[in-house]
Amino acid sequence: EGKDLIVVQTSQRFAKEMDSKCVFCKAFQMCIFVSFRVVGPAVTFKVSRNSQNVSTADVANVAGRSSSARLIQGESTKFLILTVVCILCIVGVLLASTVVYCLRHRSHNKFKEKLTNLGTDSGGDATATYQELCRQRMSVKPSVDRPEPISSRINSVSSQFSDGASAISPSGRGSISSWSEEPAHSNMDISTGHMILSYMEDHLKNKDRLAKEWEALCAYQAEPNATTTSLKNGNAKKNRSTAVVAYDHSRITLKVENSQGNSDYINASPVMDHDPRNPAYIATQGPLPSTVADFWQMVWENGCVVIVMLTPLVENGVKQCYHYWPDEGSNLYHIYEVNLVSEHIWCDDFLVRSFYLKNMQTNETRTVTQFHFLTWLNQNVPETSRTLLDFRRKVNKCYRGRSCPIIVHCSDGAGRTGTYILIDMVLNRMAKGAKEIDIAATLEHLRDQRPGMVQTKDQFEFALTTVAEEVNVILKALPQ
Structure with missing residues (x-):
């Protein structure tokens, strides 16, 4: 009914006789078929709603007397399922992106808060915080704070003296202190x-x-x-x-x-x-x-x-x-x-x-x-x-x-x-x-x-x- 589709499998001779709607119309004169077509040994069509309440099952029952028949789910149902699946995938991607953004934004705010409050800290906590911020700054590519007119400059020299820290890109020219309480090796007792x-x-x-x-x-x-x-x-x-x-x-x-x-x-x-x-x-x-x-x-x-x-x-x-x-x-x-x-x-x-x-x-x-x-x-x-x-x-x-x-x-x-x-x-x-x-x-x-x-x-x-x-x-x- 409605948009349901019936496929009637029959012999090639019987399929040729189905070249019009008359065969089923004799059995169901009040039935109206739409999308009627012959594909090889099969006849496909839809049964519209009608005053006699003839259903697809009734048509299949009559057709089944001389052939095998089965009901096939409407194409619209398939499209509906695919659409729902796609929407769920899109929603999942959006939710994942939102979670990642929120986590990164929160981490960035904590970093800024530490940097802002650094000057008010005292003692070892301030030193430890400062060193941690330096390590974080060194571990990522810095933002462009000061423009560098010479793009060809490189910082290979930094490897000669840096205490495990990466050189800052000349395009960024960072301002990073690396004070450490760790002195050089000494033989002093x-x-x-x-x-x-x-x-x-x-x-x-x-x-x-x-x-x-x-x-x-x-x-x-x-x-x-x-x-x-x-x-x-x-x-x-x-x-x-x-x-x-x-x-x-x-x-x-x-x-x-x-x-x-x-x-x-x-x-x-x-x-x-x-x-x-x-x-x-x-x-x-x-x-x-x-x-x-x-x-x-x-x-x-x-x-x-x-x-x-x-x-x-x-x-x-x-x-x-x-x-x-x-x-x-x-x-x-x-x-x-x-x-x-x-x-x-x-x-x-x-x-x-x-x-x-x-x-x-x-x-x-x-x-x-x-x-x-x-x-x-x-x-x-x-x-x-x-x-x-x-x-x-x-x-x-x-x-x-x-x-x-x-x-x-x-x-x-x-x-x-x-x-x-x-x-x-x-x-x-x-x-x-x-x-x-x-x-x-x-x-x-x-x-x-x-x-x-x-x-x-x-x-x-x-x-x-x-x-x-x-x-x-x-x-x-x-x-x-």
Whole structure:
């Protein structure tokens, strides 16, 4: 009835006789057939509703007297089932998408809430939260916070110093700190550590003692202390300040045949620690426009691969250092081609650049890494010891296993440069198992090699504070 369909299977002869509606009309004169058609040995048709209430079963009963007949479900029912199945599938997909979106949105909100509340936390919880956020940030591709004009830059250098963290894409230039309480491996024992820490704390708490010690350091005179070569007419113009120049007995000399100005002079001093034959550092001023080629010649001839820069280029409108590297691509300084490979902003306080240095005469090449501390102002100290200690760890991780000197410079190559070298030298001695540490005597040792190293009492006090903080971290890491 309605839309039900009857298929009557019969012989080929009988099917031909069904070429009209008359056969069934004789048996059911009131029946009206629709969609009547003959398909091979079968006849298909629909039985419409009628006044005699003739059903499909009645028709099948009559047809079955001389043939086999069966009822077939209407096509509309099949389409209905398929439609319902499709709708259920679509609804399922939409529900799944909604659940995934809600979970991700909730996770994102928790991340933002942690980041917002980080500044109000205190103690270890804040440190743990900050480190977790850093790991989360490093594990995903960052959003584009700052546009990078040079799409070709890569961050391959980050693998040299990162503490298990991925480099940030140059297109993102993230601002991520990686402060960790984990110090570098140290051979310092517990008793020595406590003795050194007690010495540092005594100096820091006793302001009168600290002041007297600084007065004695200011009165200290290095011997010998001649600076004749540095102040010659041809060399004087290569100095940023006549107050901080290299001693005659302790200066870096360049090969005249490779020098742009046919001179062996550069305002730079080798700084020895325990081995007088091999300097651990080269303390130098920030290059002038006229001394950039000399600077890169010094880097090349001394086999240096690490540069520590402790000054912004400009401070309060005063130039502190010339921009001695290319912003993009490469620059040629006399016979030295410097190509910027990558620039990685590690946090708000410092960044790292990687250079490809090529000697155009010999076609030899070398990779040089520059660690640039941005927020240490002249005659001043960083805001916290932690930031500088983190910076130092990155430098030493990159430098590990090298035998060449580390180039350290600020503006004049004495104040901030001397403070950094003093801290690094003392901590390195402790890491090698030194039983006694005298920071004042170590500073005198530095001033024997370059004048003016550590220029203010605040810088000297900062060195003590920084060493004490690192010793405290080392003691916490040692097995009790």
